Amino acid sequence: MKQLWIEDFLTLVEAGTFSRAAKLRHVTQPAFSRRIQLLEAWLGVELVDRSIQPMRLTAVAERHVPAFRALLRDLGQLRSRMQSEHNGSARIVLATQHSLTMTRLPALLELLIQNHGPRIDFNVRSENRDECVALFMRGEADLLLCMEEKDDSLYKLVPESLRLPFGQEKLVPLSVPGKKGRALHAPRAGKPLNLLAFPPDSFLGRVMHERIFNTLLHHHNVEIVHESVFLAGVKEMLLAGLGMAWLPESLVERELKSGALVTLTALGGVFKPVTLQLGLYRGPHSSYPEAMDRIWTMLSKSKGQAAIAN
Helix, strand or coil: CCHHHHHHHHHHHHHCCHHHHHHHCCCCHHHHHHHHHHHHHHHCCCCEECCCCCCEECHHHHHCHHHHHHHHHHHHHHHHHHHHHHHCCEEEEEEEEHHHHHHCHHHHHHHHCCCCCCCEEEEEEEECHHHHHHHHHCCCCCEEEEEEECCECHHHCCCCCEEEEEEEEEEEEEECECHHHCECCCCECCECEEEEECCCCCHHHHHHHHHHHHHHHHHCCEEEEEECCCHHHHHHHHHCCCCEEEEEHHHCHHHHHHCCCEECHHHECCECCEEEEEEEEECCCCCCHHHHHHHHHHHHCHHHHHHHHC
């Protein structure tokens, strides 16, 4: 079995279709399908029920999705630990949300690798927000970068940790453009508004249902066509024109500039941005306390915070 196959399967779980998953994995759909079949052959079980449309995972595959995620995570951790021990360097685990991995993490890592002293290796754990928090609380991550509500920081969950503010993330209502550049998916009489949403039991789902979705569903004819915590997958479906969605502005900056996406904020009312805070947390225990002290001192400088927040 190859790690590549596990990554393919988990991408398929998040994307929902072979075509979208293949695009996210940057391969052709036939090649992607063959790789899923190779995993099925190795396991000796079917993971996908191909007798129905749209595609659906088999019952056994559904039950073992968490195990696949844990296996992929453990493989990455094992490799990182062995490499760090072999090289004699400190190994710091940083947990952060999928979308922040793409938008905020590059600048943060660029700042962190400028440290002076013994080498520090960073192992990034990119998960949904609730899983990131769980990893941090279990002591499996030294640093946590995540979204949080202004009046609901994680202090009450991790009272022994330290926190640095790292700016804000603004979720904006979006659609592909239709005629005359107007939003293709917007409220129209007699037609349902297709919505790409987040599962209500996820962090963004809880926030969006409380602030936006409950009101939206009450006042408009809305059809939720897809739910996912994988924001990159939601973005791909958004660009494919399957519905409208709220996504981080930093995640779609290029598409907004090019006109591939437009905002619905001009409609007013419930179609408004949702602002979340970004917090960076340091856990109370680490296998490399000296390295963590150097990192935290560096990040505590206002110049460093500004570099990440902007």
